[in-house]
Amino acid sequence: MDKSNKIIVGISVGDINGIGIEVILKTFEDKRMLDFCTPVLFASNKVISFHKKTLKLNNSINGIPSVDKVVHGKINVVNAWKEDVKFDIGKLTEVGGKCALMSLQSAVEALKENKVDLLVTAPINKENIQSEEFNFPGHTEYLESELDGESLMILMTDQLRIGLITGHIPLSKVSETITPDLIKSKVEVMYSSLKQDFNISKPKIAVLGLNPHCGDNGVVGTEDDEIIRPTIKEIQETGKLVYGPYAADGFFGSKTYEQFDGVLAMYHDQGLAPFKALSFGNGVNFTAGLNKVRTSPDHGTGFDIAGKKKANHLSFQEALFSSLHIHRNRIEYQNLTKNSLKV
Incomplete structure (x- = not known):
């Protein structure tokens, strides 16, 4: 297959009753987007055509x-399922979950076989996608099981990158999950990602504390003093510019994050709540640490506005541009490092 030097982007469409297909089609309404990459949607021609007609969009779809x-310069659609499916736009249905999974599985298989260069995922619903084949709390954990490497969820804009020490786990399990080895591992993933994916030669990383005010010297918790602080000191001794722990409220309130290339939060909402407050609608979810590039928008299925042509596509568009940028940076980094002189 002649790629004509064009990056082929595999796209899973998410829940067919949500806004995923809408934000995809809106992104490619601007035909100039096809100058940057060649999209391949894993869904069905009928599903895409239905959304296109319902939303009164003018995209030209090319079934393959x-x-x-694949045909460059076109929006390509591969049938991830052949049977007719029942639409219930804006509703949580079993069919929506099954189609989301089939789309994701097909896209990941093409990614693993190097038939697409990278993956951009539209939003799934974490409830109706659950099955014997998908028993994961989200995309990140599923992709880690299918690809090589250790994953790190990073929410990012041009000014802010927040990674999570712990991901989709209950808050009650966070403190028992945080260990020196886990912190070291996630720091290493973020450090490596900042170098190879973002072209930052000497990354500077902030680590947030776990307890309010980082425990106030043990008054409101001992984990910061007994686990986090000694681990950061140990990491610093390797020469990495890693600092903390920082109390999350003051860290974001004073905009201290502007002084760092990356931030590691201890748990999901500690990182994502301030991130979305600062950048909702423009953020990107990037799965760092794996051997393949995957990004997604920073929003959910949007059932409440599905089918109404109200969905903002800018986050999906940013996810697409980010994936292309990261993909190119990785190639450049690999070319530079594979020929480096061994001392």
Whole structure:
């Protein structure tokens, strides 16, 4: 297959009753987007056509039997399922979950076989996608099980990158999950990602504390003094510019994050609540640490506005541009490091 030097982007469409297909089609309404990459949507021609007609969009869709038949300059659609499916726009349905999974599985398989260069995922619903084949709290954990490497969820804009020490786990399990080895591991993933994916030669990373005010010297918790602070000191001794722990409220309130290339939060809402307050609608979810590039928008399925042509596509568009940028940075980094002189 002649790629004509064009990056082929695999796109899973998420829940077919949500806003995923809408933000995808809106992104590619601007035909100039096809100058940057060649999209391959894993869904069905009928589903895409239905959304296109419902939303009164003008995209030209090109159905192909397999990724090997991709046509550059077109929005390609590979049928991830052949049977007719029932639409219930804006509703949580079993069919929506099944189609989301089939789309994701097909896209990941093409990614693993190098038939697409990278993956951009539209939002799934974490409830109706659960099955014997998908028993994960989200995309990140599923992709880690399918690809090589250790994953790190990073929410990012041009000015802010927040990674999570712990991901989709109950708050009650956070403190028992945080260990020196886990902190070291996530720092290493973020450090490596900042170098190879973002072209930052000497990354500067902030680590947030776990307890309010980082424990106030043990008054409101001992984890910061007994686990986090000694681990950061140990990491610093390797030469990495890693600092903390920082109390999250003051860290974001004073905009201290502007002084760092990356931030590691201890748990999901500690990182994502301030991130979305600062950048909702423009943020990107990037799965760092894996051997393949995957990004997604920073929003959910949007059932409440599905089918109404109200969805903002800018986060999906940013996810697409970010994936292309990271993909190119990785190639450049690999080319530079594979020929480096060994001392």
